[in-house]
Amino acid sequence: MAKNPPKGATEVKKGRIENPKSAMNPARSGTDPQKVKQEIQKDVSAGVGAITSREAGSMKD
Numbered sequence: 573m574a575k576n577p578p579k580g581a582t583e584v585k586k587g588r589i590e591n592p593k594s595a596m597n598p599a600r601s602g603t604d605p606q607k608v609k610q611e612i613q614k615d616v617s618a619g620v621g622a623i624t625s626r627e628a629g630s631m632k633d
Contacts, residue, residue: 615621 616624616627
């Protein structure tokens with residue numbers, strides 16, 4: 573266990589510390605998940621970026 577866990581942190585399984593004020597909290601980041609998903613769909617439709625594993629898996633020889 574960490575010597576000085578963050579204030580408000582709680583211990584979870586196997587010594588892992590869960591911090592309710594984590595920066596990974598979607599509400600805190602200000603990022604709209606739906607908007608991100610739409611932007612990714614737009615880029616994939618336009619052929620921008622690398623091929624995804626899902627696209628690669630659907631390809632047949």
